[in-house]
Amino acid sequence: MRVKKRIHPLDLCVILLIILCLLGLFLRWKDLSARDTDGAVRYEIVMEMPGVGWETAACYDPGETLYTEVGEVFGSIRRIERQPAKIRVPSEHGTIFGDWGEEKVDLRFYVDAEGAESNGRFLWDGRHALLCGERYTLYTKHARLVGTVLHFEPQIG
Amino acid sequence: MREQGKKGRRFSTVDAVIVALMIAVLVGAVTVFDRNRENRGNDIEIEYRLLWSDVQIYEGLASPWESWRAGDAVYNQNGTAVLGAVESVEILAHREPIVRDGRIVLEAVPDRADIVVSVKALAIFRTGDGLRVRDIRIAAGGVGDFQIHSCRLAGAEILSVREVVTP
Numbered sequence: 001m002r003v004k005k006r007i008h009p010l011d012l013c014v015i016l017l018i019i020l021c022l023l024g025l026f027l028r029w030k031d032l033s034a035r036d037t038d039g040a041v042r043y044e045i046v047m048e049m050p051g052v053g054w055e056t057a058a059c060y061d062p063g064e065t066l067y068t069e070v071g072e073v074f075g076s077i078r079r080i081e082r083q084p085a086k087i088r089v090p091s092e093h094g095t096i097f098g099d100w101g102e103e104k105v106d107l108r109f110y111v112d113a114e115g116a117e118s119n120g121r122f123l124w125d126g127r128h129a130l131l132c133g134e135r136y137t138l139y140t141k142h143a144r145l146v147g148t149v150l151h152f153e154p155q156i157g
Numbered sequence: 158m159r160e161q162g163k164k165g166r167r168f169s170t171v172d173a174v175i176v177a178l179m180i181a182v183l184v185g186a187v188t189v190f191d192r193n194r195e196n197r198g199n200d201i202e203i204e205y206r207l208l209w210s211d212v213q214i215y216e217g218l219a220s221p222w223e224s225w226r227a228g229d230a231v232y233n234q235n236g237t238a239v240l241g242a243v244e245s246v247e248i249l250a251h252r253e254p255i256v257r258d259g260r261i262v263l264e265a266v267p268d269r270a271d272i273v274v275s276v277k278a279l280a281i282f283r284t285g286d287g288l289r290v291r292d293i294r295i296a297a298g299g300v301g302d303f304q305i306h307s308c309r310l311a312g313a314e315i316l317s318v319r320e321v322v323t324p
Contacts, residue, residue, distance in 0.1 A: 011171040018174065052298070055206065055316045059297035071285030091256040098254075098261035139287050142318040143297035 042155040043122050045075065045111040045130065047147030051085045057105050059143040066111060066138040066145065072125055074138050075113030082107060109147055112155070122152060200279045202321040203288055204244060205295050207231075207303060209272040209310040211251050221308035222246055222272050231276050232304040238291040241278025243305065248272055274305070274313075277321065288318060 007015075066074040084099035085106045115124040124130045130152055138145045214220055229243040249272075250265035257264075280288040280295060287294045293301075297318045303310040 007171075008169070011169055014171050014175065053208075053314075053316060056297045056314075059317050067285045067287070073285070087254055087261060089254050089256050089261050093256075093259070096256045096259065096261055100254075103263065139294070139296055141282065141287060142320075144299045146298070 040114055041117045041122065043113050043115065043124075043130075043152050044078070044155050045109075045113050045152040046150045047109045047111060047136070047145075048150050049107045049109070049145055049147045051100075051104050052107050053104055054102055056143065057082060057107055060107065060109070060140060060145065064140040066140060068125075069137055069139070074124060074136070075111040077109055077140070078112050079110040080107060081110075107147075108150075109145065113152075117154075122154075199281070201282055201288065202277065202323070203280045203290075203295065203318055204275060204277050204321050205241070205297075205318045206316040207274045207276060207310065207313045208316045209274070209313045211266075212270050212272055214268045214270055216268070220270075221306065222248065222274075225274070225305055229305060231274070231278075233291070233293055234302040234304070236304050238293065240290045240293060240295070240303065241276040244275040244277045246272065246274050272310075273316070274310075 060077065060080055062077050062079055065076050068074050082105045084101055085104040086097070087100050088095050088097050090096075113124055113130075115122055115130070116126045117123070118129075121129040130149060132149050132151065135146060135148050138147065225243055225246050227243055227245065230239045231241045231243060232238065233240050248270050251269035251271045252263040252265050254261050255264050256262075278290045278295070280290045282288050287296055289295065295315060295318055297315050299315045300312055301315075303313050
């Protein structure tokens with residue numbers, strides 16, 4: 001006599017959980033693929049890091065690769081502009097404006113990055129949109145860069 | 158009786174799926190671990206300079222840095238890991254911008270000092286992961302707490318990091 005197979009309620013719960021997980025994965029994948037990306041796009045990003053000491057400023061070099069905190073490639077430094085950092089000091093005659101001379105510099109990084117374009121937005125890692133005014137913490141081999149994005153535009157050719 | 162015995166040892170399809178998933182997770186974990194181990198770089202000797210800025214000097218009291226000597230250990234924030242050895246210590250006057258004759262000039266602040274400590278350490282480099290000493294990233298522009306002897310260098314800034322080239 002054959003014993004009728006019955007699914008245990010606990011097994012049913014596990015099956016349901018697995019189905020839900022698979023459904024979640026599918027929805028996530030569908031969401032990512034629905035971002036009608038136009039393939040790889042090269043962008044030039046201009047970032048600023050103000051008030052950097054001269055010794056630290058010397059640790060950044062053009063050609064270096066920039067990585068995110070989790071080790072993903074963000075782009076590479078094409079050019080660095082150095083200008084004396086601006087300073088303002090209040091006095092009895094009003095605020096006096098000047099600069100730090102050689103003590104501190106404002107660094108402007110021109111970064112080449114590759115990502116995807118979606119609905120007019122640049123996804124620097126294929127997922128996250130790059131935003132003007134946003135601060136990003138990036139790393140070269142020897143230094144940390146906390147830069148604010150000032151501008152970015154696609155590279156032609 | 159026989160049926161009951163069989164029931165106790167039943168191994169359902171769901172159990173098989175769970176076991177398969179667990180094996181997949183284990184295999185994945187081992188693969189990632191192995192890849193990380195393969196990527197583990199060689200030891201690189203580095204020198205980094207720490208700036209402990211705007212420190213108060215108390216009259217009549219010995220300042221902690223007076224007892225620091227070359228070779229003394231530099232510890233991490235909670236003193237559990239050695240992040241290198243002191244190479245040299247510089248004591249500089251702390252300067253701040255003030256207005257004099259309508260111009261901004263940098264002037265030394267009385268009883269305040271900037272302490273610059275050069276530290277030598279062995280670091281490991283991994284692409285994307287930077288230079289790490291005892292798993293702590295050492296990068297110029299970084300800020301952290303360090304310890305030397307019984308003194309905490311709170312909010313010390315890493316001024317520069319360079320690799321030591323041996324001839």
